[in-house]
Amino acid sequence: MPDSQTLFIAAGATGFLILLLSVLLGEFGGGDGELGHEAAAPGPEIDGPGIDGAGPEIDGPAGVPGEIASGFDAGNDIPEGSAEIDAPHWFSIRMLSVSLVGFGAAGFIASYSGVYPIFAWPIAAAGFLAVGAGANRWILKPLARQQYNSLSSRWGWVGRTGVVTLDILPHGTGQVTFHDRAGGRITQTATSDLGEGIPKGSPVTITDLKKDGVVVHRSSFSD
Template sequence: MEGRTTALRRATRSSTPTAYERAASAMPDSQTLFIAVGATGFLILLLSLVLGELGGHDGELGGHGDAGGPGDLGHEAGSPGGPPVDAVGHIPDGSAALDAPTWFSIRVLAVSLVGFGAAGFIAVAAGGPALIAWPVAAAGFLAVGAATHRFILKPLARQQYNSLTSRYGYIGRTGVVTLDILPHGTGQVTFHDRAGARITQTASSDHHEGVPKGTAVTVVDLVDGGVLVHRSAFSD
């Protein structure tokens, strides 16, 4: 009888989890951690895209964002909000590199987190030990971040920069009003860019005055969705 009681106590102790076992069971497993990291990266990426559309640029932990957002318009070349210019007033060809996204871009870091979570989850799901899954996840972080930075974000930034600097070439061009510019409103102006191409833009007057069709004007600045023009003196 005593032997049976002792055996029962031992079985009860062995079936009761220890404090260490309870803590270990409460901790999330590797797959859960990788899913959480990947989901966090995806949410950060989604949020940065929404804020980028609203604010006109990509957030940078280092202090600057992607080039060419709508918020950059309305600043002349060389001004604090506009692109840099050289000694003769031209925008240097290499200036696009100054506005290219860096590894400190929120979007690059967010995509890297997605790569980290995906690579780690796949490694664990394939049956690999956790000791191998974490280095694989780190490799996924670097590979996905580098590929996104090199083949997606930098080409997009270059394209946006080229488009913006092309528009800055409109400043100083002389054109003709082709649709009456309303007082405190807009109209339409046509002019030729530096390459000789015919350009038609929505226009508003720098003095908020009405400018009739056929009036000669000069483009003096850029605004969202169009240009700001000044009525030429000889047209009065």
């Protein structure tokens, strides 16, 4: 039967390997959904300046049919039904794996120091709780908050108007430039929501987001 030190080493190594796999898969924020979404209702009135800062005021994306318009939660930049980033909790893979590392480390140190096994296990349990709580407060929650803020900021692009700066190919990609709510100039890879080709210089409205860029609708006043 394995001794206590071997069990503690195995527990810590298992926790570390699970944590490493979680990091490599990019799951720190706890969000497993896609950035893109489909929503049924058009959004609230949004001031949508064009690339020259003089775009029209629009009720949701200009010229976008209601069935493909992206919805908004009036109190949040992230549309209702989108994949929000959940704060880490004790039963998440990340929390359990970090805590398991603390369990193994504390137990091994106690056992190696000559503490009787009957006392080493409670010390290991204390290490489980202490390391888990510390990692949650100082590492996992700040990372989740940062990722949430990044996603929230990107959702603020939906409804903005811009200009195609590189031809969007039919059922392909191109490039669009627009200003965010703070006035910053943003350039993103873009695809058409209708799969149509959109020539350079055409005004467009951002209707949705993708991991690798944005989805746009050719504005009606460009026709």
